[in-house]
Amino acid sequence: MKDLGFTTRQVHADRVLNQPAAGAVHTPTTNSVLFEYKDAQGIIDVFQGKAPGHVYGRSSCPSVAALQDMINQLEDGIGSLCFATGMAAISSTLFALFRQGDHLIVSEYLFGNTRSFFDTLSDFGVQITYVDVTSVQAIEDAYQPNTRGVYTETVANPVTQVADMQAIGKYCKHRNILFMVDNTMTPPPLTHVKQFDASLIFCSLTKYIGGHGNALGGAVTDTGSYDWQNFPNIAEAYRSAEPAQWGLTQIKKRGLRDLGATLSAGAAHALSVGMETLFLRLERSCRNALKLATFLETRPKVKRVYYPGMSDHPQHFIAREQLNGYYGAILSLELHDEYDPVAFINALELVICATHLGDNRTLALPVAATIFHEAGEQGREKMGIAESLIRISVGIEDTDDLIRDFAQALESL
Numbered sequence: 001m002k003d004l005g006f007t008t009r010q011v012h013a014d015r016v017l018n019q020p021a022a023g024a025v026h027t028p029t030t031n032s033v034l035f036e037y038k039d040a041q042g043i044i045d046v047f048q049g050k051a052p053g054h055v056y057g058r059s060s061c062p063s064v065a066a067l068q069d070m071i072n073q074l075e076d077g078i079g080s081l082c083f084a085t086g087m088a089a090i091s092s093t094l095f096a097l098f099r100q101g102d103h104l105i106v107s108e109y110l111f112g113n114t115r116s117f118f119d120t121l122s123d124f125g126v127q128i129t130y131v132d133v134t135s136v137q138a139i140e141d142a143y144q145p146n147t148r149g150v151y152t153e154t155v156a157n158p159v160t161q162v163a164d165m166q167a168i169g170k171y172c173k174h175r176n177i178l179f180m181v182d183n184t185m186t187p188p189p190l191t192h193v194k195q196f197d198a199s200l201i202f203c204s205l206t207k208y209i210g211g212h213g214n215a216l217g218g219a220v221t222d223t224g225s226y227d228w229q230n231f232p233n234i235a236e237a238y239r240s241a242e243p244a245q246w247g248l249t250q251i252k253k254r255g256l257r258d259l260g261a262t263l264s265a266g267a268a269h270a271l272s273v274g275m276e277t278l279f280l281r282l283e284r285s286c287r288n289a290l291k292l293a294t295f296l297e298t299r300p301k302v303k304r305v306y307y308p309g310m311s312d313h314p315q316h317f318i319a320r321e322q323l324n325g326y327y328g329a330i331l332s333l334e335l336h337d338e339y340d341p342v343a344f345i346n347a348l349e350l351v352i353c354a355t356h357l358g359d360n361r362t363l364a365l366p367v368a369a370t371i372f373h374e375a376g377e378q379g380r381e382k383m384g385i386a387e388s389l390i391r392i393s394v395g396i397e398d399t400d401d402l403i404r405d406f407a408q409a410l411e412s413l
């Protein structure tokens with residue numbers, strides 16, 4: 001499979017990796033919570049990690065295992081684990097790996113709920129320093145002897161800051177600390193974050209991977225680039241396996257099994273079907289986003305457009321190097337002060353007002369009053385989020401239809 005093209009691999013992944021019974025091309029949806037062992041030694045061996053198998057649906061089932069193998073292939077990792085949502089993947093993994101007294105360096109431009117979760121982690125005694133990840137200097141400055149890792153997103157939403165992953169990855173390697181990257185916004189083939197020495201890759205499968213707005217899910221992938229023997233928080237019980245497996249074992253036991261945010265088999269199936277057309281949808285959405293951003297930038301009522309594909313974007317060159325010639329499908333805009341962003345969104349006829357991204361359909365959202373309401377005006381200012389900011393998640397509609405809708409909504413103001 002390795003030398004095949006991206007989409008060829010995607011559409012054959014389930015069949016080839018998982019070999020479903022009777023020549024089926026999809027892994028069947030397993031609705032059983034329990035798994036019978038005729039021979040008690042069989043279940044003992046699985047419990048003790050001496051044989052592969054499923055024992056209880058909270059920890060694993062064949063449908064979720066099949067999706068995990070497909071995600072792992074997508075990210076070129078040594079293993080993946082799926083969770084009920086993207087937030088479950090992030091929170092379960094971080095709870096499983098970090099403890100009181102650890103220090104983490106975290107991007108100050110984060111998905112709002114992830115930022116809120118880091119505040120929870122901080123209440124549990126994990127020290128957090130928020131930094132500007134567009135330059136590695138801020139990370140070097142924040143480093144302390146108890147720093148255990150760096151956490152960032154590839155391209156932040158809504159303002160589209162791009163992390164300098166190449167430099168950050170090198171620095172983390174040099175310091176022997178975990179480099180954790182949320183790649184939800186730019187999944188492969190846009191960004192293979194493994195190439196930047198990412199240790200753990202997070203993804204909200206709810207977004208581009210699923211793509212159709214009909215299933216929630218999340219994943220974490222271990223790329224194999226981090227040597228877990230450098231990590232002091234692995235429990236004794238999980239150190240008996242190969243060191244490469246230590247991290248995922250602890251995440252699986254303490255994160256997935258103990259916290260219990262398990263992905264359902266039905267959602268795993270829906271997400272795996274979505275994955276087949278990942279690149280077709282992404283390519284189209286990215287192309288639409290570039291055309292729409294270019295159009296919006298010429299409109300006199302538009303004050304500012306944020307999109308990494310624009311040559312005046314502060315990280316345009318980093319994006320061009322890191323995103324394989326694409327710039328993602330999220331853009332934001334501000335109108336001139338005399339125009340009401342809410343009236344503008346209401347005037348859009350085709351575009352849906354909704355809080356989601358990575359969908360087939362184009363979505364618009366007034367950011368400050370909704371997903372960043374909790375952050376407060378000062379918090380928003382620190383994150384570079386203007387009060388009038390509108391986020392657009394660009395879908396796969398025909399480009400002309402989108403441009404016409406935006407044009408008529410601007411006209412109506």
Ligand SMILES: *Cc1c(COP(=O)(O)O)cnc(C)c1O
Pocket residue numbers: 085086087088111114153157182184185204205206207216217218357
């Ligand atoms: C949506 C999102 C998440 C959370 O994913 P859910 O599946 O909604 O829990 C995490 N990170 C980023 C960058 C996201 O966009």
